[in-house]
Structures are given as C-alpha cells and as structure tokens.
Amino acid sequence: MARITLEGIAHTYDVRSANAALKRLDHVWEQGRAYALLGPSGCGKTTLLNIISGLITPSEGRVLFDGKDVTQLPTEQRNIAQVFQFPVIYDTMSVGENLAFPLKNRGMDRRAIKSRVAEIADLLGLTEELSRRARGLTAEAKQKVSLGRGLVRADVAAILLDEPLTVIDPSLKWELRSKLKAVHRALNLLMIYVTHDQVEALTFADEVVVMKDGSVLQVATPARLFEQPEHTFVGYFIGSPGMNLVAADVEGHVARVAGHAIELGAHYPKVPAGSAVLGFRPDYASVVPNGGVPVQIRRLEDLGRRRLARVALGPHEIFATVPHGVPIDGAEAGLTIRQDRLFVYVNDELVPGDRR
Amino acid sequence: MSVCLERVSMVSIGESIISDVSLTVERGVMNVLLGPTLAGKTTLMRLMAGLDKPTSGRVLVDGTDATGIPVRERSVAMVYQQFMNYPSLSVYENIASPLRVAKLKSDEIDRRVRTAARLLGLESLLDRMPHQLSGGQQQRTAIARAIVKGADLVLLDEPLANLDYKLREELREELPSILREAGAIVVYATAEPLEALLLGGVTATLSKGRVIQCGPASQLYRRPEHIESARVFSDPPLNEITATKRNDLLRLSENLIVQAVGILAKVPDGIYTLGFRGDMARLDAPWQDSVSLPGRVTLAEISGSESFVHVETALGTFVCVERGVSMRQPDQSAVLHVDAARVFVFDRTTGLPVVVKPDS
Numbered sequence: 030m031a032r033i034t035l036e037g038i039a040h041t042y043d044v045r046s047a048n049a050a051l052k053r054l055d056h057v058w059e060q061g062r063a064y065a066l067l068g069p070s071g072c073g074k075t076t077l078l079n080i081i082s083g084l085i086t087p088s089e090g091r092v093l094f095d096g097k098d099v100t101q102l103p104t105e106q107r108n109i110a111q112v113f114q115f116p117v118i119y120d121t122m123s124v125g126e127n128l129a130f131p132l133k134n135r136g137m138d139r140r141a142i143k144s145r146v147a148e149i150a151d152l153l154g155l156t157e158e159l160s161r162r163a164r165g166l167t168a169e170a171k172q173k174v175s176l177g178r179g180l181v182r183a184d185v186a187a188i189l190l191d192e193p194l195t196v197i198d199p200s201l202k203w204e205l206r207s208k209l210k211a212v213h214r215a216l217n218l219l220m221i222y223v224t225h226d227q228v229e230a231l232t233f234a235d236e237v238v239v240m241k242d243g244s245v246l247q248v249a250t251p252a253r254l255f256e257q258p259e260h261t262f263v264g265y266f267i268g269s270p271g272m273n274l275v276a277a278d279v280e281g282h283v284a285r286v287a288g289h290a291i292e293l294g295a296h297y298p299k300v301p302a303g304s305a306v307l308g309f310r311p312d313y314a315s316v317v318p319n320g321g322v323p324v325q326i327r328r329l330e331d332l333g334r335r336r337l338a339r340v341a342l343g344p345h346e347i348f349a350t351v352p353h354g355v356p357i358d359g360a361e362a363g364l365t366i367r368q369d370r371l372f373v374y375v376n377d378e379l380v381p382g383d384r385r
Numbered sequence: 386m387s388v389c390l391e392r393v394s395m396v397s398i399g400e401s402i403i404s405d406v407s408l409t410v411e412r413g414v415m416n417v418l419l420g421p422t423l424a425g426k427t428t429l430m431r432l433m434a435g436l437d438k439p440t441s442g443r444v445l446v447d448g449t450d451a452t453g454i455p456v457r458e459r460s461v462a463m464v465y466q467q468f469m470n471y472p473s474l475s476v477y478e479n480i481a482s483p484l485r486v487a488k489l490k491s492d493e494i495d496r497r498v499r500t501a502a503r504l505l506g507l508e509s510l511l512d513r514m515p516h517q518l519s520g521g522q523q524q525r526t527a528i529a530r531a532i533v534k535g536a537d538l539v540l541l542d543e544p545l546a547n548l549d550y551k552l553r554e555e556l557r558e559e560l561p562s563i564l565r566e567a568g569a570i571v572v573y574a575t576a577e578p579l580e581a582l583l584l585g586g587v588t589a590t591l592s593k594g595r596v597i598q599c600g601p602a603s604q605l606y607r608r609p610e611h612i613e614s615a616r617v618f619s620d621p622p623l624n625e626i627t628a629t630k631r632n633d634l635l636r637l638s639e640n641l642i643v644q645a646v647g648i649l650a651k652v653p654d655g656i657y658t659l660g661f662r663g664d665m666a667r668l669d670a671p672w673q674d675s676v677s678l679p680g681r682v683t684l685a686e687i688s689g690s691e692s693f694v695h696v697e698t699a700l701g702t703f704v705c706v707e708r709g710v711s712m713r714q715p716d717q718s719a720v721l722h723v724d725a726a727r728v729f730v731f732d733r734t735t736g737l738p739v740v741v742k743p744d745s
Contacts, residue, residue, distance in 0.1 A: 069549070200622075203695065207684035210715055225549060231687035231710065252710040255689050268689035270554060312690055312709065331603045333582050334664035334706060 031095045031108075031186035031219060033058040033081060038090035040076055050076045052243045053089070058187070058221060063213045065230035066223045068240035069266075075191065077240070078223045082189050083107045094186050110188045112179040114195040116171035118163050125150070125159035128177045135182070149177045152212050168196045173205065180212055187219040194229060206232050227267055239263050255310075257372070259379040264308050264372075270337070273314065273347040277307040279373050287343020289322045294368030295382025306374045311337060311348035313370035317355065321363025324349075329357065340364065386412045386447060386537060386570055388433050393442030395428055395594075402428050403439070403594045410572050415561060415586030417602065418574040420617055424591040426574035430540045433572060434461045459538070462531035462569075466543040468523035470515040476502075476526050477511040483534040501529040504563050521552035528560075532567040539569040543576060557583050578620045582606060590617040612660060612736040615729055619662050621693050621704040626659045626676075626723075627733065635676070637700055647674035647725025651741045658736070660729035663693060663706035666721050668713075674725035678703075681718045685711040696721045 035058075040051040051073045058064060058081075066074035079085040080092060083104040092100045099107055110131075118127050128146045137145075150156045153173050158166070163174060172193065179188055193209075194202050210233065213220055224230050230237050231251040239246045239254065239262070246260040258264035264272030277284040277291075279300040284291045284307045291307065316324065316338045324340040329351065336351035342364060349364055351357050373380045388410050395403035403425050410416040410433070418426045431437040432444060435456040444452045451459070462483070470479045478485075480501055484494045502508050505525040515523055524544060531539055541564075545553045561584055564571045575581055581588045581602050588602040590613070598605055598614040609615035616623045629636040631654055635645040645652075649659075659676075671677060680698035685707075692711030693704050696719055703721055713719070730739040 069551075203684065203686055203693075206686060207695065207715070210684060214715065227550065228686060228688045231689060232685070251687050251689075252712060255710045266551065269550065271551070310690075331582055331606075332579060333603075333606050334662070 032060045033187060033219065034091075034093040034096075035080075036091040036093065038077075038080060038087045038092065040073075040080060040085065040087045040089070044088070049243050051080070051087070054245055056238075056245070056248070058219055060219050061217045063220045063233060063235045064222065065234035065237045066221065066240060067225070067227065067230035067237050067266075069225055071242075072240040073243040074223050074225075074238075074240050076243075078189055078191060078221065081187070081221065082109055082111060108184065108186045110179040110182060110185045112176050112188065112190040112193045114192045116168070116175040116196070118171055118174050118178065120162075120164040122163055123159065124155055124161050124163055124166070124174055127163055127174050128155075128159075128181050131178055131182050145181060145183065149181050152180075152215055153177050153208050169198065169201050169205065172196055173208070176205075176209070176212075180216065180218075183216075185218070187221060190220065190222040192224055193222070194224075194226075209233060231267070239266065241266075256370070257379070258308070261306060261308060261374050261377040264310070268310055268312070270311055270348045272308045272310050273345075273349075274306050274308050274374070275342060275345040275347065276303075277305050277373075278302060279305040279307070284371070284373070286322075287345065289343070291322060291366065291371070292368065293371055293373070293382065295384045297373055297380060297382050300373060300375060300380060304375050305380070306377075308372045308374055309366045309370055311350055313367040314347070314349040315352050315355075315365050316340060316349045316357055316362045317352075317365055318357065319363060321365040324362055324364045326357065326360055326362055338362070387445075388538060388570060389445040389448075390429070390432060390439075391443045391445060393432060393439045393444065395432065395437065396440045401594060403432070405442075406594075406596050408589060408596055408599065410570055410587075412568070412570045415564065415584050416570070416572045417581045417584050417586050417588040418572065418591055419576070419578065419581040419588050420574075420591030421576055423593075424617070425594040426576075426591055427542055428594075429591070430463070430542055430572060430574060433538065434463065434540055435459050460536045461538045461540065462534060462536040464524075464527050464531045464539075464541045464544045466546045468515075468520060468527055468547065470523055470526050470530075472515050474515075475511065476507060476513050476515070476518070476522075479515065479526050480507075480511075480529045480533050483530060487534065497533050498529075501533040504532070504566055505529045506559075519552070520548050521556060524548060524556070528563070532563070532569070535567075536569055539564065539567060539571050541571070541573045543574055545580070546576070561585065578606070578618050581618070590614040592617055608738075609660075609729065610738065612658060612729075612731040612738075615660050615662075615731075621663045621706070623660045623662060624666065624703040624723075626661075626700055627656070628659050629656050630654050637676075637678075641678075641699060643676055646676070648728060648730060648741055649676070649725055650674075652730055652739050655739075656733040657739060658731045658733050659723070660731060661703075661723050661727070663704050665727045666703065666705040666723045668694065668696070668705060668707070668719045668721060671722045672724040672726065675722040676725050676728070678721045678723070679718070680721055681716055682713045683715055685713045687711060694719075 035056045039053045041049045068074050080087045129142050132142045222233050238248045241262050247263050254267050275286050277286045279297050282293050324342050327339040330337045338349050338351050390408045393406045420426050480498045481494050589599040590597045592613045598610045633645050636642045678698040680696045683695045683697050686693040692707045695704050
C-alpha cells in the first residue's frame, strides 16, 4: 500500500529528438484509489505506466513511493504487481497453484497462502476452478487467473494493469469489469489501469487521466470529464458523438456564431477576437420547431433509444438531440443549448467564465 | 440489378450453417445483415459471392441461376474486418491493384484511383505505405480498392469492427454516401444494432443460420416479429422475464405477483416472455404503468453519453440505460421500473409477439 508521487517527470526515448514521449508532469497517485490512463495510441500512457513500474527510467524527474525515491530502482524492488494484455500463467499448474505462486515465492506460510488464495478466488468467482489445470481454461478464465495472480499479494504498493481486457470477448467484458470494481472496493489498493477504450476507463476509475501527444490534458472523475471537459480533445474523445466545437466571437455574456448571438451562462472578460471556440455536447443541444438559433436540418438519425439531428449552423455542421415527441420535419428548425453546458475554449483549453 | 438467395441451406461437416434462407439484395439500398458472431453473416456473403456453393437451394443473379459459377467469373468485391492491404505497395498501388489485374490503361487507372481516393479522403496519403497508416486509413484504403473496379456486388463483412470507437463513428457517418456513389449492390454485415440503425436501409436479422425478419431498420427495431429478432437487435442485451397472467394478476415468480397494467392488462391469460430493452426500464421513478422489481446495482458501465446500469433482482440481473455518467455504485439498492406501456410480450413457446386487444 502506498502513495506514488511523480515529481517533474518527463521522458524522451531518443535524446537527439525534440519529441518527448512524455511531457513534464507532476502527479500524486493516492493510496486506495482507482485510476485510468486513457488516450489514443502513441499518447504516452504506456510510457507513463512503465515509468511507475520501473521498466523505464525517466529522462527527468523523480518517482517516490511513500516519499522514498525509487527512480533508479528496477521493477523487482518496487513491490508492485502487474497485469498484462495477455494472460501470464503456468499452464501445467492448477488455478490454485497459479494464484499461490507469487506468495510461495516470497516464503509465506502455507496456511496464510491458503486463506489468501481462497479470498481472491472468491472475489473473482474462481472458487470452483481452484483444482483445475490452467491449460484447458478459456481466454477469459485465464485472464481472471492472471488478474488473481496480480491481486494475491496484500503488501504491494500498487497494481498496474495494461489493457487487461483486450483478449476478453466483448459480451463477457462486463463481468470482468464488475469483478475488477469489486476487487478494488474489497482490497483498498492503488490501481492504475491503462486503456485506449473510453468505456473501460470511465467504468473502472475513480479518476481518469486523459492523455494525448505526451501531455496530460485533464485528470478528473468520469462525470466531470463528460460534464466539463477542460480541453477540446476531451470533449471530442469522451461521449458519442463528441462535443460540437464551433468558431465564435466571445464577448461578455454573448458568443457570436455565424452571425447569430448565443447567450452564455457566464461572463468572459478577455477573450481575444477570433480565437475562441464554443463547445457544447449534442446531449445538451436540442432542435425545436420554433424559437432558438435558426439551423438547417441536414439529416435525422434514428438511433433507437434516441434521435439525433445533423444540422447546419452557418458553415458549421453539428449534432443536436431531437427531444422525444417533438415533431421535426422540413429543412428549418431552431437550436437551443443548455446555458450551463456551454463552454469557451481558447487554444483548445477551457477558459473559466465568471458564473455570477 | 439483384442477387437472390432462394431457399438456400448449407451444411458443413454435418453441421447446419445456413438453414433455408430466402433473401434478395438489390441495388440502390443498403442491405444490412445484423446478427451476433456465428449467426451466418459471413457464410451468406460467401454464398452471394460464389466463394461457397450451397448444399441446397439456388443463387440467382438478375434472375439467372448462378449457383455453380465461381467467384472469379463474377463481379464481386469484398472488405473484411481485418485490414487487408498489400504491405509492399503504396496506398495508390493498393487501390490500383484490381485495375492493373484487369489490364486497364494507366490514364484510366489514374482517373479511377483518384476518384476513389477522393471519396474516402485518402488523396494526401496516396504515396504512403500501409504500415504508415492508422487503422482507419488502412480500412479506408481497403474500401477504396473494393469500389474502384466498379464491381456489381460489394460485400463488407464487419468492416468497422476492428476500429476504435471514434474512428468507427467517423467512417459510419461517411459510408452510406460513399457506397451510394459506388453504384453497386451493397451488402453490409454487422453485429452492432446501432450500426444497423445508422446505416438505415433494409436490414435482415440473423440468428443461428436463419433470417428471422427483414425490413427497414427502424421498423425491425420497434416491431420485432419474433423474440429472436428483438434479441439480435438489442444492445445492451434484451432483458427477459417469464410471466404468467391469470385474471388481472401477473405472476413473475413463486412469491412475486403484481398487477397486470399497461399492455399486460390487454393480453389474454397465458404464459409469456416479457422483453424489455435498456431504455424501457429505469431506476427510482416509476412510469405511468410499471412492473417494479426491487434489487441492487452490481455495476454501472459508463461510455460517457450513457451508462449501462446492471441491476440484480430476484428474477435475475437486468440492464437499464441512464443518460450521461451514472453515479450509481455497486451494492446500492435500487428499484427497477419496467415500462408496461412499451414492454414486448412474446408467447413463451413460439416466441411470437402477442396480439394486444384494442382498447374497448
């Protein structure tokens, strides 16, 4: 159990290159919390995980485990457990022997091993399989055993998981997701989970670290990432469809988009002319037959449990929700946007408005 | 132009893969095959293409029997789930390859390659090699190659399944108009209900080698003609409850008996399977007419725009959909209210929807 502190961490694989794999970063990973590192491939999330695990020594900065500098220590001396994309288990051993292995290796006594293995097997729903040979198991069951091996030691500083559900059949993922949640709640461990999959990250984590091009864009709870993205990429990457982003002139309480005035829920004193982007989610924008900002309907999409409209707002194409029971026909409609869900971005970063 | 499967069956190593399928696909609409893994989507496409020969039944192309004619004598192009490109050829040469095989003149090849590349937004990438492309760009290249030769029949077998969801979102938006431009008969297989709805067109729901129902996507979604069609067309999976109606009461289990309200008030006495999708149930607030089940949350799966909340009840675990990011935590108690005005009622034995008496 530990708290992990990153102090001024940065990493470049090729010292001659100016491209940092990971740009300068300070962050504290709190004991007992579940984090996800989320971003597209090449964003630096695996580099960050490898720095924490000790596979990579960062070009700059320090890694502290409970205040102790471990920057130069190899993985074996950091007291962490790791779960990888593909199951790492011994085919010739039984499920129980696989789970016991990390404990036996550290000379724990037989009775303590037995009770810990039973506890972990129970959490993961492996009790029935304990005496089975690992060889014949399905990919899902093998990954559960692999996860169990990662969780079985109670004294680890952290558990690092690198895309652990990659090999799991989509229809079975929810079960393992729920097991992972249960394990985290029961064991009170620091867990850090790398994924490129939004659902994985938002479902698992207390806090999500969204990364792109080696930078951390936002660290926040899943709800906050959705409700108040601090970067345009977060707005786009989380949510389906992503956030609408349109160029706007912002002054005071008003944004002007393609000649139309849109009332903002906050006051913006100093936004340089022509540099602002207005962001709002399709979920909080509605097309209505009368009133609102005039838009042209391009297409209506029936998604089963909701309807979306693709509309033109001046030169911009955006998505908006068609509320239940609202008849939209013809080419013209109005757009209304929830004021408290309208955000202003400059250089892709959220500009805090004054909400008084 | 059309391809017609006429009472087609296919048996492989003693196992029935396709059972008595009759299906016509035509030019001018998007033909969507919707079904889970192993439903028979790929086999149906291979039969249409002439890659496989049916065990019984006929394949008609424009009304003419083409059952035994091999694929190389037909005008067919295919796009697979895995990105398939020639690794040693540039994007340009990948797209051009079927035209080179057909020995077209180089200025004609150039014209066609550039038209296809423009449609798929690949113009600036023509000199790249496949390994320098993202997954989305690789699949765009494969699609461009499929449409460039002007084949009569273009088959796409879960083409977006290997892309991450943002890329999938983009291509899904563009594909209908790209494929319309191709002017071919387009058949598109997917396992995803949302994709079938977005593509529009004529959808056939498939299960265990059979076509269950065929028609416009939104009609199939809202009016399943068999419980299996509703199952195939639900994500999260269709929630199901067995219920026995006697007089005005609905028995859901040994000790759970509720009033038969909503649609359930109007069906005759009998044993039914009630089917409801994730958005036909909600937590906390009842509907005007509800079947209510106390339970506890086991997991909220969060995608951002919506959350799938798994609720364990005495009748099993059900999934309901909440808008936005759900804050529900495992082990919280919750009451699941099923909307009795919208619930699907199927005959327990036949799986057919039950006809509701009109209001008197």
